[in-house]
Amino acid sequence: MKFRRKVYDQLLAWKRRYDGSTAAMIEGARRVGKSTIAEEFGRNEYRSYVLIDFSEAGKGLLEMFDNFGERPDDLFMYISAQYSVKLYRRESLIIFDEVQKFPRARELIKSLVKDGRYDYIETGSLISIRENVKDIVIPSEEKKMRMYPMDFEEFCWAFGEDDLVDLIRTSFSELRPLPKSLHLRAMLLFKQYMMIGGMPQSVHAYLRNDRDFDAADDVKGDILELYRDDIMKIPASYASKVQSIFDQIPSFLSKHDKQVVLSDVTKGSTIDRYADTFFWLGNSMICNECFSVSDPDIGFSGTEDRRRVKCYMGDTGLLVTHTYRENGSVDPEVYRRIIDGEFNVNKGMLYENAISQMLVASGHRLFFYVLYDREAHRNEMEIDFLLSVGNAVDGRIIPVEVKSGPRYSTVSMDRFRKKFGDRIERCYVVHPAQLKVVDGVIRIPPYMAMCI
Template sequence: MVLERKIYKKLLEWKNDSQGKKALMIEGARRIGKSTICEEFGKNEYETYILIDFAKKDKEIETYFKSHLNDLDTFFMLLQTHFGVRLTERKSLIIFDEVQMFPQARAAIKYLVADGRFDYLETGSLISIRENVKNIVIPSEERHINMYPLDFEEFAVALGEQLLVEYIKRCFEKKEPLERSMHNQAMILFQQYMLVGGMPMPVVSFIENKKDFTEADKEKRDILRLYREDIMKIDARYRSKVLAIFDQIPGFLSQHEKRVVFKQLQDGSYADQYEETFFWLSDSMISNECFLCNDPNVGLSLNETRGYVKCYMGDTGLLLSHAFDENELLEDEVYKQILNGKLQINEGMLYENVIAQMLVANGHKLYFYNHYNEEKHRNDIEIDFIISNNSKLKYKMFPIEVKSGKRYSTVSLNNFMKKYKERIGAGYIIHPRNFMIREDIICIPPYMTIML
């Protein structure tokens, strides 16, 4: 089953715009579908293509890069003979898959692009981790693009719900609620997305097995095992810390504030000791970081506080499987409770994680806001996410609160909007109910997050 991915359009734009002047590097987590989309693109958009999988450690291929880059005629002749594929100038594509496994190939991009005969796609995981770029010059002839799990819209299309997505978009643009039965249908679809997630293999398994959550869960646990194996291969200096954070993500997200509390990991530990840890997890795209920003102004990143961080899983379906073992999912009827909107334990964790995932897929960096009241000895304003329009001249920020239940207070959001009213574009509540506007707050159902 071939899944329709939005990144395909970006690949077409690169092909039409670059005209062989730059290679395109697709970065993403393991099992995100990078190789699949590249092969699909090669089949559809070129006369021929070659995919070189550097994870296979083919010594013969590696020899070509080491010995024949000074004679590209011979280099391409050897590639064509090895793969049994005829390359046609300006009509063929060469794909370097998992290129971080053989850095010399990435360094060769400079010369291959300058040669101008063919187009080049690269795929990689953990590309900028220091171990993978030692002793090579990073080519300037390389353009980068991130690939994420399927977003809600891609998931809906995979399940044949394209018309429902179009209706959701129209209602958001018109600022009106969906018809009640359609809202219920969209919420069921969203709940399925929250349970399955957006990793391609679990999605395909879910569809091909007639919406069997258990079969999708098996695929997700295979991916989690791969992540753990990757962690065990990294530098021993920070391996145990990465593993500690990875294992504790569900625990931290199940707490009220949802941020990482370093003292819970180890007595006496503090944020600076985990800098490499978060670099690894975010760079591998296993997690999505969300930093505290207590003076939200032009350029949220200028005012971020890295000592206070929330660490969301890059895919909410993986978070669910990470948080519960197989028996818990079935015995506690977790699937049934979520589909019926009745899960009490960890419901906020899943809701907030999936909204973070959807915002990141839309290109947003994640920030949150807390205001501590000295008199009350507690936070009196808590904002889950702040996103911005990234305008340098007409900067506006958009605070977002995520509510997993139908009853909630808007006191925090009201106070935040009052405090920073000159900087606010709009305030959002994301809740399970239909679209509505309450005073100055736009309340949207979670499936409309694709429009933010």
């Protein structure tokens, strides 16, 4: 089962624009579909292609890169013979899959691109981790592309709901709600997106098995184990810290403010001691980090406070399995309660994680804002996400709050608008009801978050 992925269009644009003058680098977490899309691109857009999987490459091939990397004639001859593929000048693609497993191949990209005979796509997990690049010269001849789990729009495409997605985008731009029947249909798709997630193998298992949650859950469980295996391979100096944070993500997100409290991990811990931990989780793209800002103005990085962080799972379907899987499976009752909107399942955690996933897939970095009232010993304002539009000179901010239930307060948003109104482009409250505009605040159903 093939899925339509947006990164394919990015690859087409890369091929047209650079015409062999740079390699494409697809970065992403494990199992998001990097190898599949690279191979599909090679099959469709070139006369021939070769996929070299460095996680399985034999000793002979690796030695060829070491010994003949600077002699491309010999290297190409060996690759062609090893894979029984004829290579055609300017009509063939060579894919370096899981290139972080063999950094030497990545280092050779500079000379291979300069040679100019073929095009190159690199794919990899944990590409930016320091341990994988410390001994090589990172080539500048790379066009990086980030690939995430399927976003909500891609998820809808997989279900054949192309027309509904188009209507959602039109309705959002015109600030008018969908007809009730289509709203209910879109909400059901969104709930499935929360439960199944966007990992292609999980979506494939779900659809192939007549929308069976157990089939999808088996795949998600395997992916979580792969992540744990990856964690165990990182330097021992901080592997246990990464494991601790990863295991407790559901616990952190179950709390009201969703923030990571390091004292809950290890007594007396500080953010400095966990710097490598969050570096690893963020760069592996297993998690989406969301940092606090002290001054909610354009250029969030200038007032970013890394001592306060929320750590969302990169895929909400994986979060469901991570949270609720016991004895090898998730109780079907959990899925029923999510579909029915029952509140004894922590729906707020799932909603907020799904919105974070949708925002990241749309290209946003995640920040949040909290103003603590010392006299009242409580938070005066809590804004779940702060986004920016425009540039550093005339840019504006977009506050976003996420509400999972039909009854909620907008006190924080109201106070935020009163205090920072001159900086705001527009405000959104994501809620499980129809789109409506109330006192200048745009209240949208969660399936429209992909449009922000």
